[in-house]
Amino acid sequence: MATAENTLAFSGGWEYAPAPESTDHIEVASRYGLFIDGDFVRPEKGRYFDTINPATEERLSRVALAGPEDVDKAVKAARKAYSSVWSRMKPAERGKYIFRIARMLQERAREFAAIESLDGGKPIRESRDIDIPLAAAHFFYYAGWADKLEYAFPGRRPRPLGVAGQVIPWNFPLLMAAWKIAPALAAGNTVVLKPAETTPLTALKLAELIADAGLPPGVVNIVTGAGDTGSAIVEHPGVNKVAFTGSTAVGKRIQKALAGGRKSYTLELGGKAANIVFADAAIDQAVEGIVNGIFFNQGHVCCAGSRLFVQESVADEVVEKLSQRMETLIVGDPLDKNTDIGAINSKMQLDKIRDYLKVGEAEGGSLHQASGKLPRKGYWCRPAFFTGVSQSSRVVQEEIFGPVLAIQTFRTFDEALEKANNTPYGLSGGVWTDKGAKIFRMTQGLKAGVVWANTFNKFDPTSPFGGYKESGVGREGGLHGLDAYLRLGE
Amino acid sequence: MATAADRVPVAKTYKIYIDGKFPRTESGRYLAINDKRGALLANVCRSSRKDFRNAVVAARKAQPGWAKASAYLRGQILYRIAEMLEGRREQFVAELRAGGVTAKAAEQDVDRSIDRLIYFAGWADKYQQVFSAVNPVSSSHFNFSVLEPMGVVAIIAPDEPGLLGLVSNIAPAIAGGNTLVALASETEPLSAISFAEVLHASDVPAGVVNILSGLKSELIEHFASHMDVNAVVCCEGGRKQRRQVQTLAAENVKRTVFRIDTDWRDAGALNPYLIRDTQEVKTTWHPIGV
Incomplete structure (x- = not known):
């Protein structure tokens, strides 16, 4: 993907000094x-x-x-x-x-x-x-x-x-x-x-x-x-x-x-949540919601917004803003207070995510991954998304459980809803629009146990969760x- | 049957009920239903897997519309079913009696069936208020949980009481916006099949309720395994059937509900938890503020 000049003007502008959480007060037995x-x-x-x-x-x-x-x-x-x-x-x-x-x-x-x-x-x-x-x-x-x-x-x-x-x-x-x-x-x-x-x-x-x-x-x-x-x-x-x-x-x-x-x-x-962005959404907020939806906790989230559906008229804008925002995400030391994306939980999980990155490309999807340095040791994965994927793609159908987003577009409300529900999963979903009536029509139509409207990945002990x-x-x-x-x- | 009478009575052909129509089973097979003395009452359809699959297609097609119907409307339609059953009370009493039920028991079961429909008609626009919640989350969000129908429910109705058992399982499922396929009592199917005619005359949209007759031993595995069924409600069978149903249901994480020991004549069978059994909880979040 041709990336225009990053308007967030972030990378290279300055470097964060390390800000590690201290561990001298914790006790872990051998x-x-x-x-x-x-x-x-x-x-x-x-x-x-x-x-x-x-x-x-x-x-x-x-x-x-x-x-x-x-x-x-x-x-x-x-x-x-x-x-x-x-x-x-x-x-x-x-x-x-x-x-x-x-x-x-x-x-x-x-x-x-x-x-x-x-x-x-x-x-x-x-x-x-x-x-x-x-x-x-x-x-x-x-x-x-x-x-x-x-x-x-x-x-x-x-x-x-x-x-x-x-x-x-x-x-x-x-x-x-x-x-x-x-x-x-x-x-x-x-x-x-x-x-x-x-x-x-x-x-x-x-x-x-x-x-x-x-x-x-x-x-x-x-x-x-x-x-x-x-x-x-x-x-x-x-x-x-x-x-x-x-x-x-x-x-x-x-x-x-x-x-x-x-x-x-x-x-x-498991889950494979749809996150649906309409053209009338507040786009910058939606981009933050997409980032939180899929990159929160390295994407190791059963309710992650791993399928993004963007209305066609704003798709280029959303994808461009998302890729720019991804460049600002800091991947690295989990104990550093500036870190956005920590380590992949295990070698096994990292291998699985890498397999999906290959599968997505082999199936014709085009992969975009943030640049940026990774630590030498440890298990890491740069935030990534696929465009040019279809409903039948494995990266669209299967739960990856990593920082990998599958992006598709839609034209009409009904198309978005049908695509969103076209999965055996039904844990969560998200919708972004400034129109109240559209929110309720979408939240009612999504076959999922938790639906976030103009927000994503929020949890509370008083709020029932399940699929x-x-x-x-x-x-x-x-x-x-x-x-x-x-x-x-x- | 009458002999040497002035007029030969017309016997009814008992057919199954799919998508608001009364077809015969596609399999062409039948089951003979006899009275206590062994005389033939009727030949009912021995439904096949294909009949069941057709019924699921009809139920799925009808589901979004029925779920979207207002709670008030669903309540009125349930009430309408009761009105129609009341009007045909004598026919149902006679049908139960022909199958060997005593006069008093037959009258009681028909009355209970009518009253049960009224009971759930009244719940249609109330259970949501009893079981939903506004959740006081700590962040600045409005958060609420509501019930939604599971979707298509497959019901193995109790053998006994044939009519009351069927009505007691159909009413809470459709009050909650589900559509369903029910397998009628194996031993007392006649009144259950006639109940389809009542439904047909009660403004119940085609496909919302589908009723089959046949053998549990043949159909139960299909009820449990069909990938487009969301929940199975099973009122018959021992541990072995329970294992079979739950094992097959796991293929699409179907919800399973067992109502084996329920006494359908007891007041305990009157409660809104029967509606809740086939409901999902959906929670919605929205930020507060601009």
């Missing part, structure tokens, strides 16, 4: 056991695996690999805590424990933010301003529900389900743990949670915090490992409820594994997120 029944214990088989910093490829810590026997111990601890303590506790007292977690998380927010960026590669600006505050807010929000559940479901008597088995991804490690643990505890369940194998540290720090908060042993158990550990949780007969966030392929496998059983489940799966179609089953967050952790008897 080795972590499994958090079961209130204590950190050795895994039965004595196996550990490395968790590395994707920005340096250096080892941060060694973490226990939980086998089925460890998962069994954790589930039994959770069951015991459920029957003997947590389900018998006065709901208001249960709530106070959860409030306490929220407050302690706020106290230690900066430490958690730094560890999140070290372990997962996301920019400190995001972990500091979004992930950790939202995680604390989640606990605070659900804490207050503990003694008010009957008001959420008129005409019903809500009761807890028992032991919740929860498996979470690596893109928002602590935040996803909060999304899972907070409503489960507020509803009166106990928990066995497995963080992702590339980002276990903040969940383990949360385990420390939960122990410090004096939660009764066994109410929250945290076991680390990869897919096999997750399967052991999902398939354990002592688990009453499965909550999974991850890929659609794994979600379908879980749905099949649970078929015919009594376990209830919620699934928060239509193959993007999942059930909602997390808000009043509607309680439902997943309760039996609604009469």
